[in-house]
Every structure is written in structure tokens, then in C-alpha cells.
Amino acid sequence: MPPSVHYWNYPTEIFCGAEALHGLAQRCALLGMRKPLLVTDPGMLALEPYALVSAHLQQSRQEHGVFSDLASNPSLEDVQRGVLAFHAGGHDSLIALGGGSAMDAAKGIALLAVAPEGLQHFEWSRVIEHYPSLADFPRLQLPTLIALPTTAGTGSELGREAVLTDSQQQIKRVISHPGMLPACVILDPLLTRSLPPALTAATGMDALTHHIEAFCSPLYHPMSSGVAVEGIRLVQQHLLQAVTNSQDLNAREGMLVASAMAAVAFQKGLGGVHALAHPLGARYHRHHGLLNAILLPYVLVANRSAIAQDIARLARYLQLPRADFQGFLDWLLALRAELGIPHCLADIGLDSGDAEWVGAQALADISSSDTNARPLSAADYSQIFRNAVHGVLPRAPA
Template identity: 55%
Template structure:
């Protein structure tokens, strides 16, 4: 028997608790920041909590700036514009504040602040990460305001290449934020639909990591508990946005999902990435819709391990079908559409999307190495609602 060989990495310093966003100035200062740039999205930029964070930094003697020109699916131009703002303001660190888009853009801006190569030279392909001038990277404090992507504990950013209409993963190990603050008070105003879509994204991360064939037992354990937290707390967070316990546990589940997916992702993300690039659709919602169709496509390989997961979740019947029924029932209860057609996506580009999904980095750790034609077939099923 050949024993496995693997490289494992784990997250960073995480500060968990209600009200802990007030500690932001001290953590910025601990990283040597004097002029941090707070990077967020346009929707958050003018909200009182953003103004409060900036004021707290300035009251502590930090000359904090603001950049918010970021799309829902951040683009290379967004990153370039952010780097220009970083340099123009003489900034020395980044505060990544917001949902996955803002966090991804912020981390990419911090990476690119001191590079002399273009962004796409650092795409997660081969040894491209060795091109990074590590000394030129800026430190990052990350504060998520949604519970889904887990980007706050990730070492990569997903950025859209608008010219090629593809999403590219920009990677370097030191893109991992130095400090993360998980404060549930910042998420209480998130609308139920966004809470549901981002929460299902967290579920997709843990679920795909759990099903990955890559050897990483610790990630498996984290994934299983992350899935349980989503089962127990996502419905509560959607029903009552002021439920701080549910909000906190979903933030934790989100970070756990992104920690677990060091084990790899799979066909949900392989399809969601090109769909997001081509249709500018919400990433978490795409994963939520695709989930049952991908589970069914992988059933022949994952049925036994899904049965074990169903037992841990205390479902009525510890089986694949019981787990799939739970996913379908929770999606319906949260108002997640059953098909891609319901969000305006048809199957006209199925063959193209199938090829793009097959080429996506997430496809490499799907339990079954699907062909482009198989990916196209999953997409058609997700459009037509065929399980």
C-alpha cells in the first residue's frame, strides 16, 4: 500500500465575538499600519457601520482611507483601480471589509500593491506564485459582513477577467489575512435572501471539501462540523436576522468551510465559476441551485460517505437519499430557486460552459473526473430541474 503524501496549511489569528470590530485599530497597529486603506463595496461604503470603523481608526491616530469601486464579481480593473488608490494615498495596509467580493478584491489589492507584473501573472497555475515579490505585499485585516465565502481565511482571490469572460484564481500563501475579526453584529442587517444564498455557499464549501478525494483528514472533520452548523443555524439566521447566536455560528461555519476546502472543491464550483463570469450571477446562489444536481451526478462515488454524514447530522435515515432530501427541503424553505432557468440562465451555452467547467481548477478534486460533455449535461439538468 502506498502511503499518502500531502501539504497542509491552517488559518490565521481569528478574533470571534459580538462587538469585536471595535478592536480594529489595535490590530491594524499591531501589523505596523499607520495609513490603512479600507476596501469595501459601494453598498457598504456609506453605511453607519463603515463610517464607524473609519472613525474609530482615525480616532486612534490611523490615517484611514476608503476604496469602494468594486463589482459584485470583482474584476481585474477593480483591482488595478484599488492599487492606484492605495499608492495615491500612501497607504501601508488593507482593511478588507464586506462580503466575498470585497474581501477578494481587497486581498488582491494588498498583493498587487508592490508588484511590477500584471495581475494575471499570479493566476493559480503551476508555479506562478513564485513570481510574487513577497516584500511588496501589504498586510491585511479582514472583517466579513456575510457568512458564506470564507474569503477571510483564504489564500486566494477569485477575480473576473472581463476580456476573456472567465474567473481566475489569484493565489499566494501570504494572501491569507494576518488578523480576522468575526463580529456577528455586523451581519444582522443582511436580508434573508442574501443570508440564505451566502449560507448555502458556506455549505457548498464544506460539502465539496468533504466529498473530495484529496487526503486531508483534519479538513474532513472541519467540513463535517461546518455542515452541522449550517443545518442548525442557517434557518434561524434567515428567520430572525437579529439572532446573534445564529449569526455568529454562521460566520464560524463560513470560515470553517473555507478552511476545509484546502482539501479541494468540485463540480459545483467548476460550474459556478464560468456561470458567474458569463452571467454575472451571485456565486452563492449558483452553488445553492447547482448543489442537488451535482450531488446526484456524483452519487455513485459518494453515496457511502454521504450516508455517514447523514448519520452525524441525525437525519431520519442515514442515506444518500435522505441527505439529498434535506438539501432540497432546506433550499425550498429558504426560498432558493430549484432551477437555473428561474434566475434567467438557459442551456444555450451548455457546451461552452461544459468546456470551461472541465478546465476550471475546482474540477480537479471532484469525486468523479467529469468530461466536458458530462458537465454540460449537469448544467442542462440544473436548467430543466431534472434530478
């Protein structure tokens, strides 16, 4: 494709609102799903979202099976076991219920069920070379997937990627295929109201980071830019309320919408926050959203020369008291503080001893670093990491 030609794609149907989950069995019927396999993580079996969905499926006499033999970061082996369960149970389709882990596992099962040559064939670093756009991927008829997120953060319900752990190599592999995109997404705030405040805050900050990084990405995708701007406003309106009052279904719904929109926005790309958070998460096992929340201001300051004008426009849309880069940064820092997010990585036990390794890994994370607002070197990333460890955040002149 010539570099002047762009490819944009928005295909999923979404049902949004309290009790939307009660439409699940009807969607299964309309999508021709005879006997879906419900994929969820084992902890979910004792929680309200599973009780609600399971009761609904039983009352609707929707035949289904359950697969929950997953790690919190699903591995390739988890997916292989899921495929065995899928075939052994005579399933023809999938329902994913959970956060990113259940979604990723269900997507991996859907792909591996019809691609016996293996998931490694669809690893992101390989597919971007072989398939320049989604339209170029091999045509595979994946089992139909309906996704019901129980967190508002990853946006995985509207993504075509799955992050799976390769436990032999001790690394995370990003698998991609357009057929892994759920056919239907049900955003029901009843499924997120039991999420504890700290997780609501961390996952919500992940969604905010997706929007901000997408908005700042240099790729040309005005549709996604527009989605990002309104998504950031929804986080501004709803995140603190969802954290302080978990039963506020309006705030919960607003965050589910913001999170799903973020996955649409980041078709435009992510950036340096994710490039740093990925290796830090793999090495130090801290929560992805929490790492993003801490790193975000430090990366924004490092990108300031490239993004100041766009951020000022965003600040005007958000009706911030000071509509420029520093005003936006002040808003972000205040929100983080109100949410109880630590200001620096030292507060969660990290030190800067590995700064050179972190910088090299961040640069190598091409799925995020290539679309950072401006090109950063490994040394730049190392310095941002050191600043984030020690809380060094220079202010702009007034």
C-alpha cells in the same frame, strides 16, 4: 514533492463574537499597521457595517484612508486604481470590509503593491505549475491585511486567492499568493445583521456548498474533512434561523464561523458544483451562491456512486432521521425549499440551449473540476446542467 507527501497549512488569527470589531484598532497597533487603507465597495459606505467600523477607527484615532472605487466584481483596473491610492496616501497596510468583492480587491492591491511585474504572474492556472506548494511561492513581503466580512458565504477572509475580472478578455482570473491571506480576521455578527434574507440564504448556501464539495473531494486531507463535517452541522443549526430572524446574532455568528471554516475545508478542493457555477455566473450574471444552491443536489446525485458511504457517515453526524445518501439529499432539498431557493435553473431564467458550452467550460475549470468526487466528462457536465435546468433529480431506491 513525492505524491505520497501532503502539504497542510492553517495560519490566521481569528476574533469571533458580537462587538469583536472594537478590537480592530488594537490589532492594527499590535500588527504594526501605521496607516491602513480601508477597502470596501461603494454601496457599503451607506450601510451599518461601514458606519460601525468607521466610528470605531475615528474614536480610536486610528489614522486611515478609504478606497471604494470598485465594481461589484472587482476588475484588474479597479485593483490598479487601488494601488495608486495606496501609494498616493502613504499607506502601509490594508483593512478589507465587505463581501467577496472587497476582500478580493484588497488582496489584489496588497499583491500588486509589491509585485509590479503584474498580477497575471500569479494567475492560478500558472502558479500550480510553477509552485507545487504554498512553501514554493516567491517570498514577497505583502502589506498586512485585516479582514472583516460583512457576508457569511465566500470565506474569502481565510483564503489566499482573489477572483478578479479581466474586462478586456471578459473572463475571471483567479490570483493566488500565500501572502494575500489576511493576518487577522474579525468575525462580528453586528457586521452581517443588515444583510437581506435572500442574500443571507444564497451566501449561506455557498458556504454549505464549499463544505460539502470539500468533504466529497478525493484529496487526502483529514484535517479539512473534519472541519467540513462540523461546518455542515453549523449550517444545519444556524442558516434557516439567520434568514428568518436577521437580528439573531447567535445564528449570524454561527454562519460567519461556518463560512470561515469552509475556506479552511476547501483547501481540500471543491468540485462539480463550482465547476458549473463559475461559467454560468460569468455568462449569465446570476448570484454565485444561488447558482450553487440550485446545482448542488444535481451534482451530488451525479457523484452518488463515489460519495454514498461518506455522505451516510455525515448524515449520522447530523442526526438526520434517515442516515443514508437519500436521507441527506432529502434534508438538503427541504432546507433549500424553506430558504426559498428555486428547485431548478429554469426558475431563474436559464435554458439548456448552451449545455455543450457549459459542459466544456465546467471541465476546463480545473480549480474545481479536478477535485470533484469522481472524474466527470464534458458530456457528464452538460447532462447535469440539463437536469438542473429542468429539475430532473432521480431518487435512490429506499
